[in-house]
Amino acid sequence: MSSLLLLFCVGVFVCVVLxxxxxxxxxxxxxxWELEEIxxxxxxMQPAQAPAPSTEPLVQPIVEGVDTYPCPVCxxxxxxxxxxxxxxxxxxxx
Ligand SMILES: [Zn+2]
Numbered sequence: 570m571s572s573l574l575l576l577f578c579v580g581v582f583v584c585v586v587l588x589x590x591x592x593x594x595x596x597x598x599x600x601x602w603e604l605e606e607i608x609x610x611x612x613x614m615q616p617a618q619a620p621a622p623s624t625e626p627l628v629q630p631i632v633e634g635v636d637t638y639p640c641p642v643c644x645x646x647x648x649x650x651x652x653x654x655x656x657x658x659x660x661x662x663x
Pocket of ligand 1: 640641642643644645654655656657658659
């Protein structure tokens with residue numbers, strides 16, 4: 570009989586823990602959703618003339634006399650020994 574009681578107690582404990590975990594998860598997702606809403610609202614409230622962040626990679630000037638070649642993706646000057654484009658991060662073969 571005592572083992573049944575123990576099982577019951579463990580069951581109740583597990584249920585309470587699961588309930589709290591699920592409730593926390595729901596609260597967190599609702600909070601995240603609300604934060605996303607606020608973010609969208611703030612974005613919409615921003616003045617239209619605010620400069621939009623440029624998505625184009627910064628093209629660095631190609632320096633004459635230095636062993637560089639233009640990156641095939643972004644056109645930036647890449648040193649010959651470099652394995653990555655310093656501007657866009659493209660992996661380059663030797
Ligand atoms: Zn590049």
